[in-house]
Amino acid sequence: MSRHNQMINLSELNPEQKSAVENFNGPMLILAGAGTGKTRVITARMAWMLQQGIAPGNIAAMTFTNKAAREMAGRIGELVGPARAKDLSVSTFHSFCLKILREHGHAVGVAPRFGIVDTGDQIDLVSRALKEKQWGGTVPVEDLHGAISRWKNELLGPEDVLAGKGRLAPGYDREVFGRVYDLYERQLKINRVIDFDDCIFKTFLLLRDDEELQKTLAKKFRYILVDEFQDTNFAQLTLLGMIARHHNNVCVVGDDDQSIYSWRGAMYETLEEFERMFPGTQLVKLEQNYRCSNVILDAANSLIRNNTKRKEKSLWSQSTSKLPIRLIPLETSDSEARWIGEQCMSLIGGGTLHKEIVVLYRANAQSRPIEMALREAGLRAKVFGGTGFFERKEVKDFLSFVKLAAEPDDRLAFWRAISACPSGVGIKTLERLSALAEAKKCSPLCAGETADAESLGRIKPAVDDFCAKIRCISQEAQTTTTDSIVGLGEQIIGQFKLLDEILMNTKDPAARLRKMEIIKSLPSWLGNAARAVATAHERPTGEVVDWQKLMDRIMLTGEDDRHKEDQDNPLDVISLMTVHAAKGLEFPVVFVVGVEEELLPHKNSIELGEAGIAEERRLFYVALTRAKERLYLTYALDRSSRFGTSARRPSRFLSEIPKQLLAGEDGEASCAADAVTDGVATAQKREELRRKETIAQLGFLRQSLFPGRTP
Numbered sequence: 001m002s003r004h005n006q007m008i009n010l011s012e013l014n015p016e017q018k019s020a021v022e023n024f025n026g027p028m029l030i031l032a033g034a035g036t037g038k039t040r041v042i043t044a045r046m047a048w049m050l051q052q053g054i055a056p057g058n059i060a061a062m063t064f065t066n067k068a069a070r071e072m073a074g075r076i077g078e079l080v081g082p083a084r085a086k087d088l089s090v091s092t093f094h095s096f097c098l099k100i101l102r103e104h105g106h107a108v109g110v111a112p113r114f115g116i117v118d119t120g121d122q123i124d125l126v127s128r129a130l131k132e133k134q135w136g137g138t139v140p141v142e143d144l145h146g147a148i149s150r151w152k153n154e155l156l157g158p159e160d161v162l163a164g165k166g167r168l169a170p171g172y173d174r175e176v177f178g179r180v181y182d183l184y185e186r187q188l189k190i191n192r193v194i195d196f197d198d199c200i201f202k203t204f205l206l207l208r209d210d211e212e213l214q215k216t217l218a219k220k221f222r223y224i225l226v227d228e229f230q231d232t233n234f235a236q237l238t239l240l241g242m243i244a245r246h247h248n249n250v251c252v253v254g255d256d257d258q259s260i261y262s263w264r265g266a267m268y269e270t271l272e273e274f275e276r277m278f279p280g281t282q283l284v285k286l287e288q289n290y291r292c293s294n295v296i297l298d299a300a301n302s303l304i305r306n307n308t309k310r311k312e313k314s315l316w317s318q319s320t321s322k323l324p325i326r327l328i329p330l331e332t333s334d335s336e337a338r339w340i341g342e343q344c345m346s347l348i349g350g351g352t353l354h355k356e357i358v359v360l361y362r363a364n365a366q367s368r369p370i371e372m373a374l375r376e377a378g379l380r381a382k383v384f385g386g387t388g389f390f391e392r393k394e395v396k397d398f399l400s401f402v403k404l405a406a407e408p409d410d411r412l413a414f415w416r417a418i419s420a421c422p423s424g425v426g427i428k429t430l431e432r433l434s435a436l437a438e439a440k441k442c443s444p445l446c447a448g449e450t451a452d453a454e455s456l457g458r459i460k461p462a463v464d465d466f467c468a469k470i471r472c473i474s475q476e477a478q479t480t481t482t483d484s485i486v487g488l489g490e491q492i493i494g495q496f497k498l499l500d501e502i503l504m505n506t507k508d509p510a511a512r513l514r515k516m517e518i519i520k521s522l523p524s525w526l527g528n529a530a531r532a533v534a535t536a537h538e539r540p541t542g543e544v545v546d547w548q549k550l551m552d553r554i555m556l557t558g559e560d561d562r563h564k565e566d567q568d569n570p571l572d573v574i575s576l577m578t579v580h581a582a583k584g585l586e587f588p589v590v591f592v593v594g595v596e597e598e599l600l601p602h603k604n605s606i607e608l609g610e611a612g613i614a615e616e617r618r619l620f621y622v623a624l625t626r627a628k629e630r631l632y633l634t635y636a637l638d639r640s641s642r643f644g645t646s647a648r649r650p651s652r653f654l655s656e657i658p659k660q661l662l663a664g665e666d667g668e669a670s671c672a673a674d675a676v677t678d679g680v681a682t683a684q685k686r687e688e689l690r691r692k693e694t695i696a697q698l699g700f701l702r703q704s705l706f707p708g709r710t711p
Contacts, residue, residue, distance in 0.1 A: 008047050008079060013040075020284045021045045024052075024223065027244075027278035029271060030253040033315045034300075034625035035291030035586065038253055042227060043072060045251070046088065047079040054223060056087035062096055063227035066557055068584075069095070072227070086538070089221065093236050094196065094556055097203040101194075102548075104213060108205045111192035113407060113548065116555040118390060119145075121412050122184075122195050129183035135176055143169070148181050152197035153233045153265035155204055158182035191411045196556075200235045207242045218246035229254030229274070233265035241277050248278060256311055257304050260580060260619045262611075268618075271311060285313050291586050291628050293321035299631075299657045300624045306656050307614045315625075324663035326632045327654065333366075333594075333639040337373035340591055343632065344574060345377050347589060354380050358575040358587040360623050362600045365641065366593060367576045374574055384577040390557075394502065394515045398522045399554070401492045404470050405477040406547035409443040418448075418466055422501045425466070429459050445470060469495050482530045482541040489523030529554055579623045590627035595620075596635045597649040620653050633662075 010018050017037060020030045021044045032038035046059060063069050069090050077085040089096065101110055117125070126145045130138070147168065151157075156166045162178035188194060194202060207214050224244050226232070229252035232240075244250035252274055259268035267273075275281045289297055297315045304310070330336040344357055359370055367383050374381040390396070397420035403413035418425050418433075432455055437447035448467045453460050473492060480488050493499060498519055506512040533549050534541050575587070579600075594600060600620055605612035624631065639648050 008044065008051050010044065010048070013037075013044065014288055016284055016286050016288070017041050017044075020286070021048050023282060024049050024054075024251065025249060027248050027274075027281040028251040028284065029229075029274060029281050030251065030284045030286065031271070031311055031313060032253050032255055032286040033289065033313055034255065034258060034622070035289040036286035036315070037288075037290055038227070038286065039072065039075070041286065042225065042253060043075040043079060046076050046225065049223060050080050050084055056084060057089075058220065058222040059225070060089040060096065060221035060223070061225040061227070062091060062093050064092060064231050066092055066095070066553075068227065092556065093226075093232075093239075094199040095552075097199045097239070098552055098556065100203050100206065100217070101199065104206055104210075105202060107210065108202050109189065110194060110202055111189075113192070115191075115193040115403065115407065115410055115412075115551065116199075117188070117191075117193045117195050117412060118396070118555065119196075120391065120396060121193075121416075124412075125184050125187045126180060129180045129187065132183060133176075133179060135180070139172065139176060139180075143172075144177060144180055147172075147177055148184060149195075149197050150265065151181065152195075152201040153235045155201060155235050155238060158185060192409075193412065197235075199556075200239060204235060204239050204242070207239070214242050215246055217243050222247055222249055224250045226250070226252045227254075229270060230256050230259040230268055231261050231264075231266045232270045233267060235265075237267075237270050237273060237277075244278070250278065257307070257313075257618055258583065258622055260583065260615060260622060262615055268310070287313050287315055289315045289317045289625075292317055292625060293319045293323060293629065295322065295324060295661050296624060296627055296631055299325055299661045300621050302658055302661075303617060303624065303653060303656045304621045307617055309614070321629060323630060325657070325661055326630075326664070327662045328632065328634045328665055329650070330634060330636050331638060332645075333636045334369055334373075336593060336634050336636045337369035339634070340370055340593065340632075341373035341377040341379065343591075344374060344379055347630075348379065352589060354572045354574050356588040357591070358577065358582065358585070358589070358626065359591045359593060360577065360579050360582055360626065361593050362579060362602055362619075363594075364578060366599075370593065371576055374576075379574060380572065381574040381576055382571065384575060385581050392515075392518065394498070394519050395522065397498060397501075398489075398492065398519065401470075401473070401496060402489070402526065402554075403551065404445075405473045405480075405488065405492070406551055408445050408470055408474040411437075411444055414444040414470075417470070417496070418444075418463075420498065420501060421466060421496050422504055425459060425462055429456065429463065432456060433463070477547065478544070480545050481543060482527070482534045482539075482545055485530045485545055486523045486527040489526045493519060493523070529557075579619050582626050583622055586626055586628055588628045589630045589632075590623070591632045591634065592620075592623045593634045594636070594639070595633050595651045595654060596639070597651055599639075599648075600651050600653065617653060617656075620651075 010021060013021060017040070020028070020041050024045060030038075030041065032041070042061070046061060049059060050056060061069075061072060063072065069092055073085065073088065073090040076088065076090070079085075091099075101114075105114065106112060123141055123145050126148070127141045130141065130144070151161055151166045154166055158178055158181040160166060161168075161174065161181055164174070168174055168177060188198075207217075221243065224240070226240065231254075232252075240250065252271075254271060256268040256271050259266055262268075275283075292300075292315075294317050297317055301314050328339065330339055340359060347357065348354060359367075361367060361370075364385055367385075371381055371383055390399075397416065400413040400416035400420065403410045404417055407413075415430065419430065433444050433447050433451070436451055436455060437444045440447055440450070442450075445467055448463045449471075451460065451463065456463055473488065473495070476488060476491075499516055502512060502515045502519065506515055530545055530550055531541060533539075533546060533553050534543070537546070537549065539546070579592075592600075598606065601613050601616035605616045633654070635650050635654075636648055638645055
């Protein structure tokens with residue numbers, strides 16, 4: 001008998017984990033603390049359901065990154081065998097909804113072969129809408145784009161906003177925002193695309209008006225499981241309720257103490273809302289931690305209890321480690337960086353691997369001095385985060401050609417692609433092509449192909465050449481296989497001279513080299529994505545590429561996925577990243593730097609009041625619970641930034657950690673406890689001194705400008 005046909009063994013699970021696995025009928029909320037074996041429980045639960053006779057096609061599991069979905073599907077396959085696991089629906093919320101829209105979206109006005117626009121294109125569309133209304137410059141485009149995204153997550157359309165629904169920041173005109181939102185939606189429809197938020201919003205509109213489809217989906221997916229439920233927004237929660245209310249067999253797994261994405265629309269309150277939505281919900285708490293020492297857990301528990309609106313739980317571990325948390329005050333941000341470099345050298349000299357160390361910070365700007373200090377110390381380091389891979393101009397340019405190969409009538413891709421070529425096509429030509437396309441009611445490519453010399457003038461040969469090449473790669477794409485797609489990518493780079501564009505327009509040598517290396521790597525990256533799609537759908541690599549599925553995968557792959565995939569096969573480097581980026585990861589050694597007021601908690605969150613402070617506390621909790629063995633906390637008394645140097649105060653959160661759990665530079669707990677008090681006092685003295693110096697300087701300046709005048 002193969003191991004995949006054997007009974008699933010639950011004996012290695014603790015009692016709470018076993019209860020979460022075995023009871024799969026009815027609504028369940030699994031409150032899973034950091035490091036409590038959440039993924040193990042989820043995969044064991046689904047494998048157990050299959051063993052009890054539930055058909056794979058009747059189970060849908062949703063999480064928040066493609067990486068997590070693939071990991072979940074892979075682990076279930078290891079337990080029950082790939083053949084039994086292949087019909088499970090394991091995906092992100094957005095991918096799940098995208099499949100529904102591909103089949104039924106016509107009912108809510110979605111074009112049959114719609115595309116998905118990225119953030120940059122969305123902002124461009126909002127900007128165009130503002131210009132059309134002659135409101136350009138009156139409203140920050142990013143603010144308007146953010147408002148539209150928020151409204152879609154609140155399930156509000158333009159008509160709702162104009163009717164007075166939905167939040168709007170003080171000082172903004174609702175009429176302006178509502179009209180631009182309406183124009184933005186019309187542009188999406190004209191260009192036959194949807195945005196990322198529409199995956200959920202349009203599916204909601206579809207199901208709201210079609211209860212029979214709700215029942216059909218509920219009958220197909222009789223058991224639903226949602227991971228990372230604390231990251232769910234209002235739209236996702238509503239959509240879940242519309243399907244699951246028909247059978248109530250729904251299990252959600254989350255931790256309100258790790259809800260750190262309110263700026264994406266996530267609400268920690270969804271856990272309580274779920275219990276109201278599904279009366280009789282069984283609550284299972286996972287509190288045994290398999291990652292951290294009890295010293296770290298005691299600090300995290302003590303910290304998070306200061307948040308009053310949370311579900312009570314207390315993490316504990318069987319670890320016997322007594323290593324204290326090191327709290328280190330430094331004079332400046334530069335000395336903080338040097339100290340971290342020295343500590344890392346000492347750790348690595350003692351046998352710690354580079355990849356076992358991470359440096360966490362609140363803001364990306366904090367990484368630069370630390371990266372420099374580590375490199376000066378001869379240590380290998382990599383900064384994760386910053387500009388997203390898909391937000392890089394060279395990547396977006398390349399993808400616009402790939403989109404045109406897949407769908408030559410893609411309007412947004414055409415405008416970007418023709419602008420990316422070093423062909424001399426400028427704004428006036430684009431305006432003429434746009435006018436022709438509008439007049440002829442055709443795609444920009446068709447307009448370019450049929451335009452005469454009178455319409456385009458001397459630029460006509462360049463437009464003809466561009467359009468002919470697009471038709472050529474589009475025709476080739478119809479016969480391109482997964483095995484040959486790398487060649488198509490290389491052809492795009494060569495024919496459209498994308499390397500020449502970088503050479504001509506990037507002055508900085510280092511930036512030029514980096515961009516050219518990225519461009520050269522893109523065909524292989526495209527090939528890897530195509531192979532992943534073929535594997536997921538069990539298609540031979542010799543078959544023609546399914547361009548729609550490939551583009552869906554590319555556009556729905558977030559930066560979180562790319563980052564965590566890098567962590568799956570890590571180079572032996574010290575990782576530098578924000579606390580947000582570290583969620584879901586763990587390291588033997590963790591440095592949390594800049595634990596200061598106005599950094600952690602961040603000044604923007606402080607302005608939001610208690611709700612903002614509570615989320616920052618959860619963020620610090622996430623930072624603490626990334627550490628398996630050693631945890632270092634640092635703050636500076638003076639910190640430099642592009643705005644100058646300012647005196648700093650230790651974070652209020654440090655006083656919420658029991659003093660006996662902290663040790664200073666010399667390992668003494670009392671020194672660490674005094675460091676917090678002394679840090680506050682020192683900051684106050686420095687602020688007073690700087691205030692007096694400023695007053696004196698102003699007095700000197702006044703006397704210089706107006707001699708003899710008394711202040």
